[in-house]
Amino acid sequence: MEEKLTLFKNRKRFGIEKNIDIIFKNTALVLSSFVAIILLGIILVVFFQSLESFSRYGLKFLVTSEWNPVKDEYGAFTAIYGTLVTSFLSLLITIPLGVGTAIFITEDFVPKVVREIIGSFVELLAAIPSVVLGLWAIFVMEPFFRAFFVFLHNFFGWIPLFSTEPTGRNSFLAILILVVMLLPIVTSIARDSLNQVPKKLRNAAYGIGASRWKTIFSVILPAALSGIMAGVLLALGRAMGETMAVTMIIGNSNAFSWSLLSPGYTISSMLANQFGEADGSQVSSLFYAAFVLMILSLVVNIFAQWLVKKFSLKY
Amino acid sequence: MNSLYYQKRLSRNIGDKFFTSLSIICALMAILPLIFLVTYILYKGGSQITPELFILEPNPPGDDLDAGGINPALIGTLIITTIASIIAIPVGVGGGIYLAEYSNGGAFSRFIRFGVNVLAGVPSIIAGVFIYALIVSTKILFGSMYSGLAGGMALSILMLPTVIKTTDEGLKLVPNELRYASLGVGASMYTTILKVTLPSAFRSIATGVVLGIARAAGETAPLIFTALFSYYYITGFGDLFYEMGSLAVLIYNFALEPYDAQNKLAWAASFILVLSILSVNICSRILAAFTEKTKRV
Numbered sequence: 001m002e003e004k005l006t007l008f009k010n011r012k013r014f015g016i017e018k019n020i021d022i023i024f025k026n027t028a029l030v031l032s033s034f035v036a037i038i039l040l041g042i043i044l045v046v047f048f049q050s051l052e053s054f055s056r057y058g059l060k061f062l063v064t065s066e067w068n069p070v071k072d073e074y075g076a077f078t079a080i081y082g083t084l085v086t087s088f089l090s091l092l093i094t095i096p097l098g099v100g101t102a103i104f105i106t107e108d109f110v111p112k113v114v115r116e117i118i119g120s121f122v123e124l125l126a127a128i129p130s131v132v133l134g135l136w137a138i139f140v141m142e143p144f145f146r147a148f149f150v151f152l153h154n155f156f157g158w159i160p161l162f163s164t165e166p167t168g169r170n171s172f173l174a175i176l177i178l179v180v181m182l183l184p185i186v187t188s189i190a191r192d193s194l195n196q197v198p199k200k201l202r203n204a205a206y207g208i209g210a211s212r213w214k215t216i217f218s219v220i221l222p223a224a225l226s227g228i229m230a231g232v233l234l235a236l237g238r239a240m241g242e243t244m245a246v247t248m249i250i251g252n253s254n255a256f257s258w259s260l261l262s263p264g265y266t267i268s269s270m271l272a273n274q275f276g277e278a279d280g281s282q283v284s285s286l287f288y289a290a291f292v293l294m295i296l297s298l299v300v301n302i303f304a305q306w307l308v309k310k311f312s313l314k315y
Numbered sequence: 316m317n318s319l320y321y322q323k324r325l326s327r328n329i330g331d332k333f334f335t336s337l338s339i340i341c342a343l344m345a346i347l348p349l350i351f352l353v354t355y356i357l358y359k360g361g362s363q364i365t366p367e368l369f370i371l372e373p374n375p376p377g378d379d380l381d382a383g384g385i386n387p388a389l390i391g392t393l394i395i396t397t398i399a400s401i402i403a404i405p406v407g408v409g410g411g412i413y414l415a416e417y418s419n420g421g422a423f424s425r426f427i428r429f430g431v432n433v434l435a436g437v438p439s440i441i442a443g444v445f446i447y448a449l450i451v452s453t454k455i456l457f458g459s460m461y462s463g464l465a466g467g468m469a470l471s472i473l474m475l476p477t478v479i480k481t482t483d484e485g486l487k488l489v490p491n492e493l494r495y496a497s498l499g500v501g502a503s504m505y506t507t508i509l510k511v512t513l514p515s516a517f518r519s520i521a522t523g524v525v526l527g528i529a530r531a532a533g534e535t536a537p538l539i540f541t542a543l544f545s546y547y548y549i550t551g552f553g554d555l556f557y558e559m560g561s562l563a564v565l566i567y568n569f570a571l572e573p574y575d576a577q578n579k580l581a582w583a584a585s586f587i588l589v590l591s592i593l594s595v596n597i598c599s600r601i602l603a604a605f606t607e608k609t610k611r612v
Contacts, residue, residue: 017503024505025417031409032418035430035479038472042437042445049448100341109335118346120600125349127526127596128356129533131563132585135570136352139578180352183345211327213334234436241438243536244563248570268440268536275447276540290444294437301436305429 043294050288053281061288065256069278074285078256080292082264086171086246087239089260090178095232097179098186103216105187106194119191126184134248137177142168142249145176149261164259169251171264177245182235189234193227194220226311233304237297243268267293353589360586363579373546373565373580382569382576385584388560390549391463392588395542395561396532398467403474404524411482411520416508428483435476442472443537451541456556463559466542470531477530481523485516518606522599529595533588535563544568562588 053061057074064075101122105115149166156162197220205215221228251263252273267289278286322328371384410427418424446469451460489512497507513520543558544565562584569581 021503021505024508025413028409028413028417031406032411032413032424032427032479034406035410035427035434035475038475039430039434039437041449042441042472045445045448046441097341097345100338101345104338104342107338109339118342122346122349124593124596125353127529127533127592128353128589129535129563129592131533131535131566131570132356132589133352135566135581135585136356138570140352140355180348183349187345211331213331214327216334237436237438241436241440243438243440244567248567268438271440271444272536272539275444276543287444287448290441294441297436297438297441298433301433304436305432 046287046291046294050284050291053284053288056281057285057288061285062292065254067254069280069282072281074282074288076267076270076285076289076292078254079265079267079270079289081256082171082250083240083266083268083293083296085260086174086178086250086264086266087236090175090182090239091232091236093175093179094182094186094235098183099190099228101183101187102190102194105191107212107216119188122184122187125180126188129244130181130242131244131248133177133180134245137173137245137249138169141176142173145173153261160258161260164257164262166261167251167263169249169263170261171250172260174246174250174264174266175260177249178239178242181242181245182239185235185238186228186231189231190224190228193224193231196227197223226307229311230304230308233300233307237300237304240300241268241293241297243272247272353593356582356585356589360582360584360589363583364586368580368583372548373560373569373577375546376569376572376574376577382574382580385562385565385580385587387545387548388562388565388584389587391542391545391560392532392562394549394555395463395467395470395538395559396528398464398555399470399474399531400524400528402468402471403478403527406471407475407478407524408482408520411479411486412508412513414479414483415486416504416512431476431479431483434472435480437472438536439473439534440536442469443539443541445469445472446537446541459556461541461543461558462556463542464555466538466559466561469537469541470534473534473537474527474531477527478524481527482516482520485519485523486512488519489516518602522603525595525599529592533563533592535561535567538564539567 053074057064061075062080063077064073065077066073066075067078068074101118105119146166149170149172152162153164153166201219201223202215205219210218246266247269250266250269252265252269253263254265254270255262257264271286271290271293274282275286368384368386369389370386372387373385374381374383414424414427418427446465450456450465450468451462454460456462456464493511493515494507497511498504502510538561542561542564545558545560549559566581566584566588569577569584572578
C-alpha cells in the first residue's frame, strides 16, 4: 500500500489542507506513543519508589517472610510463595478442564447450536467482575467446601500441603476461585487454536485409519499446541495479577505456611490490603513487592507473545 | 471376518469411548459450576432490589438494620467510567489510527503493538499503584489526594490497550479499494480517514470500545486506593476532587463487613453490575452476528 500512496505525496494542495494533514498524522503518532510512555512510566515509577526498600533489604526481601511495620522489617517471601503457588496450582486444575472443554466444543459430539451456546456462555463468564466472584466465593463456595477441607486434612494431613487445620478462608479457596476465572480464558483460546487446525489434517488422519482420539492426540493437539500454550501463559499472567477475588477469600495472613488449608497472601492481595494505610518505609516495601509482581507478569506475558510469534500455525 | 463392522470390544474403540466421556465430564465440570454461579448471583442479587436502593445513601456499617441504598456508588461508577472513557477513547482511537493507517510495519509500530499487548497484561492493581504514586501521593490535582478523577485515570490505563487494539484491527479490515478510491478523487489522507475508513469501521470499533468500558466498570483493584470510597451523595462538580464511591469498591467493602444488611447491599450492587455488563456483552454479540449476516448477503 505504501508505494502506491507515495504517488499522492508530491501533488499540489492548498497550504492549509496540507498543514491539517501533517498535524493529523503527527497527532496520531503522538497518541500512539502514549502507550509506550505509560508502560515505561509504570516501570520507572514503581522502580524508583521501591529503591529505598531495595537498598535497605536487597534480595533478602525476596526470601524472608517477616513483615512487621512496627519493627520496620520487611520481607515478601510469604506473598511471593502465595502468588506462585496459587497461580500454578490453579493452572494445573484449569488446563485439563479447559482443554477438555475446548475439545468437547470443537468435536461434533453434540449439535453445533449447543456447542456454540456453550462456547459463548463460557466467554461471557470472562466478563464477570472479579469482585463479584469474590463475593460469591465468600458466601457460597466457602461453606460448600468446608466439609471437604476437613476431609482432606483428616485423610491427607501427612502431606505438607494439607497439614494444618482448615480455616474459614484459605489459599485452597483462592486456587478454586482462580480456576473459575481462568477457565474461560483457557477454554476460549484453546478452542480458537483447535478450530484453526486445517480440516485437511483431520481428514488425512481419518483416511489412514486413525480413530477419533488417535487423531486428536497425535495430530490436532500437537498442531494447536503453540496456541494453547500461549493461552495458558496469558492465563498464568492473569492469575498472578488477579487481585480482588483472591484478596477476599485467601484470608490475608503473612504467617508463612506450606499448607493450602491455612490463610495465605499473594503480592496483589498484600497491595490491596495495605496500600491505603501504609506510610514510611512500608510504602516503599509495598512498591518493591509491586515491582516483583510486575516483573513476574511482564516476563510471562512477553514469553507468551514470543511463543505466539515463533510457533504460530503456518499452513 | 467381521472386520467391516464396528467392533465394540476393540481396544481402540474402548479407548475412544473412554476419552469421549472424559471430555464430556470435563465440559460438564467446567460449565455446571459456571451456570450455577451466574444464576445464583442473579437470583440472590435480584431478590435484594428495591426502589429505595437507587435513591438512598448507604449507612455506615453498624448494628442498625437498615443499610440504606447505593445511589452514590452507582453515580460514582458512571462518573469514573465516563472519565476513563474520555481519556482512553481519544488516545486509543488516535493511536489505533496511526498503527493501521500510517505505520508501515516498521520498528516503531511493531514496538507499539508489542507495548499494547504488554500493557494489556499488566495486573490491574499495578495501574492503581502507578496512579497512587503519580497523582494521589503527590497531590498534583489541586491538592486533592484520593479522588474520582484519579480513579478514572487508573481505569483509563486499563481501557487503553483494548481501545487501540479494536481500532487497529477494525481499520485493518476496511478494504484498501475504499482508500484508493477516496485518495484517487483527490481527498487528502485525513479526509480519507475521517470520512471513509473510520465510518466504515465504526461498528466494530464501537463494539470493542463498549466492551472495554463494560470491563472497566467492574474493575476494583485500581480504585481501592485511588478513588477510595464515599458514603455521601455526589452533589456537584467539585466532588470529582474528593473520595468517590463505586459499585465495585462497595461490593468489596461490604462483602467483608460482618453485618447482614451490608452484605445484602453488596449482593444488590453485584446484581446491577453483572446484569449491566452481561447485557452489554450479549447485545454487542447479537449485533456482531447480525452485521456478519447482512454483510454476507
